[in-house]
Amino acid sequence: MNVTMASEQAAPTGATAPAARIVNGVKVYGAGVTAVRALDGVSADFGAGQFTAVMGPSGSGKSTTLHCLAGLDRLTSGQVLLGDVDLGTLDDKGMTLLRRERIGFVSQAFNLIPTLTARENILLPLTLGGKKAARGWLRELARTLGIADRLGHRPAELSGGQQQRVATARALVTRPDLIFADEPTGNLDSRSAVTAAALMVGVTLVSLTAIVASSVKASVGSIIDSAIRADFVVSSGSALGGSGGFSPRLERSLATLPQVRATAGIRSGMVKIAGQVTSVVAIDPAQAGPLFNLGITRGRLGRMTARGIAVSKQAAASEHLALGSPVRVTFASNASKTYAMQVIYSVRDLTGDYILPLAAARAYFPQALDVDVFVKLAPG
Numbered sequence: 262m263n264v265t266m267a268s269e270q271a272a273p274t275g276a277t278a279p280a281a282r283i284v285n286g287v288k289v290y291g292a293g294v295t296a297v298r299a300l301d302g303v304s305a306d307f308g309a310g311q312f313t314a315v316m317g318p319s320g321s322g323k324s325t326t327l328h329c330l331a332g333l334d335r336l337t338s339g340q341v342l343l344g345d346v347d348l349g350t351l352d353d354k355g356m357t358l359l360r361r362e363r364i365g366f367v368s369q370a371f372n373l374i375p376t377l378t379a380r381e382n383i384l385l386p387l388t389l390g391g392k393k394a395a396r397g398w399l400r401e402l403a404r405t406l407g408i409a410d411r412l413g414h415r416p417a418e419l420s421g422g423q424q425q426r427v428a429t430a431r432a433l434v435t436r437p438d439l440i441f442a443d444e445p446t447g448n449l450d451s452r453s454a455v456t457a458a459a460l461m462v463g464v465t466l467v468s469l470t471a472i473v474a475s476s477v478k479a480s481v482g483s484i485i486d487s488a489i490r491a492d493f494v495v496s497s498g499s500a501l502g503g504s505g506g507f508s509p510r511l512e513r514s515l516a517t518l519p520q521v522r523a524t525a526g527i528r529s530g531m532v533k534i535a536g537q538v539t540s541v542v543a544i545d546p547a548q549a550g551p552l553f554n555l556g557i558t559r560g561r562l563g564r565m566t567a568r569g570i571a572v573s574k575q576a577a578a579s580e581h582l583a584l585g586s587p588v589r590v591t592f593a594s595n596a597s598k599t600y601a602m603q604v605i606y607s608v609r610d611l612t613g614d615y616i617l618p619l620a621a622a623r624a625y626f627p628q629a630l631d632v633d634v635f636v637k638l639a640p641g
Contacts, residue, residue: 279306280439286339299325331364331441332356365432365440371424373416380412383430402430404508507631522639525549526631528622533591541615543622552635556607569603571616577605592625
């Protein structure tokens with residue numbers, strides 16, 4: 262086996278025992294001349310609140326590693342420990358109970374039951390165990406993962422990215438110690454894969470659940486482009502034409518973590534400006550200023566007030582606007598408000614031509630949901 266373990270650490274320094282451990286793991290399929298040694302003395306620790314991507318070429322043993330760690334297969338020799346439980350000492354019934362109560366699993370095919378709704382699929386592990394979700398937990402999961410408005414839909418009515426989130430919610434609903442994801446982005450296009458990769462990192466940070474994933478198509482680093490100073494983005498995909506978004510509680514939860522230095526949620530909506538219907542984003546300027554690199558040419562984003570608007574250099578030139586010029590904005594509710602142009606920027610790939618203060622979204626946008634949450638980690 263030849264794999265790479267790439268981790269995104271979310272647990273505070275000083276975390277003690279690993280959530281899972283494989284020690285000198287050996288797995289042999291077959292016997293004699295036809296024997297295949299899939300794992301050959303593999304040892305690794307997986308910490309609580311850590312996202313680990315297991316990478317390697319086809320046939321290198323990635324899936325075998327995950328299956329043995331998750332109790333879906335047994336080692337030929339060596340040890341797998343979940344906390345202080347040696348999986349090798351459990352019988353089939355004990356292994357089933359451990360998987361149901363302490364482990365979540367997301368596969369490439371998602372394995373959603375087509376006749377059940379998203380809500381029923383998420384709750385299935387609890388239903389099989391004769392239990393109910395903790396009060397408010399399903400609602401919180403759905404809001405955090407951006408599928409609150411899709412719970413009544415069956416898998417055939419969901420996009421690939423939405424199915425991936427339902428599968429992730431199902432893995433989280435029992436509040437497991439670990440989640441194992443076997444090629445979770447393999448069936449997604451590259452954009453959806455970036456969203457899924459970022460989402461898994463965000464889930465790790467918020468829940469401090471260890472996530473071990475094989476062959477994550479989009480590396481976490483690829484999420485960042487030249488317009489963003491954040492370390493990563495947790496994206497709902499709504500800005501790319503999807504539906505839903507994240508409860509503001511996700512951003513607030515991330516902001517309270519000791520390993521996070523700064524966070525900023527971003528919202529989007531449709532408005533009419535200068536007679537044209539266009540999309541705009543809304544941010545908290547003080548929060549977003551340090552996380553975005555928008556090529557500011559006039560003004561300062563961090564000092565934009567609730568009565569201000571930021572306009573791209575291209576739009577300002579087209580509309581003959583200067584600092585202080587009034588910009589009339591008509592919202593979907595037909596409410597209109599005039600803002601003063603306080604910032605001009607040149608990099609519009611992330612935001613488009615107009616940036617409103619978050620107060621505008623709270624007052625006039627139909628949904629109080631963040632489409633993306635940007636996160637900057639603390640040094641060290």
